[in-house]
Amino acid sequence: MIVNDCSTAESLAFIAPPHFIHLRVHSAYSLLEGALPIAKLAKLTVTNNFPAIALTDRNNLFGVLEFSNKLADVGVQPIAGLTLSVDFADQDQQLMQTGNSFYMATQHTSYPSIAMLAMNETGYINLMKLSSQAFLDPVDSQPAHIHIDRLRNYHEGLIILTGGPDGPIDEKLRTTDRAVAVARLRLLKEIFSSCLYVEIQRHYISDELSVEPLLLDLAYDCDLPIVATNQCYFQKREDYEAHDALICIAEGRYVVEDNRRRLTPEHYFKSEADMVQLFSDLPEALDNTIEIAQRCHYRPLSRPPILPKYILAGKDTSDDEQHYLEAEELSRQARVGLNNRLSNLSLAQGYSRDDYYKRLEFELKVIIQMKFPGYFLIVSDFIKWSKEQCISVGPGRGSGAGSLVAWSLTITDLDPLRFGLLFERFLNPERISMPDFDI
Structure with a gap:
């Protein structure tokens, strides 16, 4: 039997194993920070032939159920995740001076952040607990965050990424405080063991370029795997200026100001080919994105609302x-x-x-x-x-x-x-x- 060559090539292309999975995507539920509605994210994922994708909105799980349902509907594995701000005891306690406590409490803060992905239902339950504590623990006008000790109680079922430039390790390496960076990494390894990955990002930011060699050395010294990620906040490069204005709105700043938070045009939803080319010198970092996706085999499902009991009538009450x-x-x-x-x-x-x-x-x-x-x-x-x-x-x-x-x-x-x-x-x-x- 003769098989059409074109159709065979298309079939092989369709079933070819992936070489990269996005693990750091911020939807519009990263309030005044992400600019990717869930529906658009689902379409982008299918268009780019990603078999799985992780959602890691900042400090909240507002979009996880919608994300889970819409991605599953289009045949993509949804990975529930969270970007969580963490207070390490040794870090400076000065907060950003935005003059607006609401924005301070919900947006980019001086607390370093790590990414967390749920491997199973236990992990997802722990994500919910940690996200809630991030808003319950702070006092007065402190921004949403948890203390590192919380992770000891709620670490099961979670994969942890070190957070890239916004993370606790990169933060100390930038200030040449390697001893503290090592201490933080070892603490995370003590808590999460084989579920900890050192995150490498390449958005062409000077901080990333200067820290990457140190970060790689540290990962190898501590016998930890590395993983390549790209923080996605918008769809394409051309969306950068509009997104930059969104960041200014979030922080009460003007676009023309120099001393303010900025991302780059590289924080867009990159294709697999883009990422493979970007990390061609670190194939293991790409391979580990696939490994992580395979380790995450749980997705949140819709269920009937569970209401608290107004009258506590005892456990034996029908x-x-x-x-x-x-x-x-x-x-x-x-x-x-x-x-x-x-x-x-x-x-x-x-x-x-x-x-x-x-x-x-x-x-x-x-x-x-x-x-x-x-x-x-x-x-x-x-x-x-x-x-x-x-x-x-x-x-x-x-x-x-x-x-x-x-x-x-x-x-x-x-x-x-x-x-x-x-x-x-x-x-x-x-x-x-x-x-x-x-x-």
Whole structure:
């Protein structure tokens, strides 16, 4: 049988093993830093024939589930990751002086960062814990970060990359403080053992060029593998100027200023051929990107929401008993709340107190039937707490403002009967979905 040569060549090209996998991609969920929407990232990955790709947004996992679903839909292996800012005890504690605590807390900081990739479900759970702690641990206006000791508790199932120019090792090598760099690397090796890789990046930055020989020597001295990465923030070189303006917006700076954070046109989504050519002298660094992708065999999946229990009735309490207790509590609070509202406010024109109570009982019946009393109680609880702490909340936005139960529980401050708002737009037994209050 004669086989068409062209089709054979195309088939071989399609099944040819990869020579490089991107492990350091920042999506638009790296807020005011990344400029790659997940949908565009999925398209880029397919166009460039990458069989796998890792998402490592800064300090958050906001985009991981969308990334996992959309990449899997196009036949690409999604690798869940995180770029995490870490406070090493020996580092200087001075923060960037941006004059804006929000940007300081969410964007590029003086804390060095490492990249973390989930190999399995345990690793992904640890990513979630570390990401949460990065925002819970800082005090006052400190930027998001964790202390190095956190990694000792949450290291299982994770692969660690040393972070490149923004990392703790490069940082000290640039200041010729090799002893501290060695100490940091050995500490990471002690925690992560064979899951630690020394990251080599080439964006044609002077800091990278001066540090690379020292970094390679250090990796070999410590018997650690190296890995080639390219931090991707935008799609193509031509996007650099627009992205540079985005960085200025994030940090409250002007494009014309000299002394500010800058990336380079090389921080774009490079093809496999680009990276193979760039690291042709370090084939092992390219091979290790494939090895890492093969070690990561877990992707986050969608699942039904898991709500906390408003009433702690004991471990032996069945789901039906739990639901009954929360339904009773919701009914009690809603009736008391409506009575308080009507005692202090006038009735809507054309409505009697009976109309209000009939509407309340109708809504309660639907809420209990759909098994959402716990949700209403939880939202009411944190809304009341916010108001007690003088934290502003909205008076009621979207379809949630149509709920009289929400008004009775002080979740909203709009009387739905007065404004002719429909509860069915918010919750409807014929359209089963989670309720969603806009706070």
